[in-house]
Amino acid sequence: MTTLLLLRHGLTPLTGPVLAGRAPGVHLDERGRKQAADAAERLKDVRFDAVVSSPLERCRETVEPFSAENLQIDDRFAECDYGDWTGKKLGDLAKEPEWRVVQAHPSAAVFPGGESLAAVSARAVAAVRDWNARLGERATYLVCSHGDVIKAIVADALGLHLDQFQRINVDPGSVTVIEYTPIRPFLRRLNDTRNFGLPEPPPEHKDGGENIAGSDAAVGGGAGTT
Structure with missing residues (x-):
């Protein structure tokens, strides 16, 4: 059995309102640094055979409190390349025709000038398979990555089609635990944070009708409930 702990990076000034993507120079803010410290404290008794990170600054900074001498960078855990959407406000992107594809049929979503979500899934899952084989069946390791990647x-661990992945929520600073056995994976913990507050319900339209946008998943992962 190989145990994988998936840690989403902490909050940045852009997390939530802006799709940061692979834009350089996006660092943790004070909230994100506290989330990183809290995660390290919660996991202080876990012995990791490897600590792996996305190459982006916000992930590398999130694992700094782990003082990982065996830190390794794997580009396959990098954020999705959102192409022309990078750096734009999510409120503006929600008006784009491709937004509905990302929400309802993500397996077919290709970001303009960027990457497809299917490609993101393929590279991330392949990376997990590689690390599981490399570290062995008795290993426990940590991967710090991004919302859509996690x-x-x-x-994949749940056997869900990619079109269902928008039903999964992964908050900044959260820990998700998957155990890989010879027969099947087991999801032992999902989106584990110290703050289990519920998000505010979306506002109703002025005419009292249903707010369709309120059912949309946060592209990139969102800012969570903290």
């Missing part, structure tokens, strides 16, 4: 890995 959601894709969880969907």
Whole structure:
């Protein structure tokens, strides 16, 4: 049995309102640094055979409190390349025709000038398979990555089609635990944080009708409930 702990990076000034993507120079803010410290404290008794991180700054900074001498960078756990959507406000992107594809049929979503969500899933799942084989059946390791990447890995572990992965929520600073056995994976913990507050319900339209946007998943993972 190989145990994988998936840690989403902490909050940044852009997390939530802006799709940061692979934009350089996006660092943890004070909230994100506290989330990183809290995660390290919660996991202080776990012995990791490896600590692996996305190459982006916000992930590398999130694992700094772990003082990992065996930190390794794996580009396959990098954020999705959102192409032309990178750096844009989610409120503006929600008006784009591709937004509905990302929400309802993500397996067919290709970001303009960027990557497809299917490609993100394929590379992330392949990376997990590689690390499981490399570290062995008795290993426990940590991967720090991004919302959509972690959601894709969880969907694979649950045997879900990628079109269902928007049903999964992964907050900043959260820990998800998957055990890989010779027969099947087991999802032992999902989106584990110290703050289990519920998000505010979306506002109703002025005419009293249903707010369709309120059912949309947060592309990139969102800012969580903290």
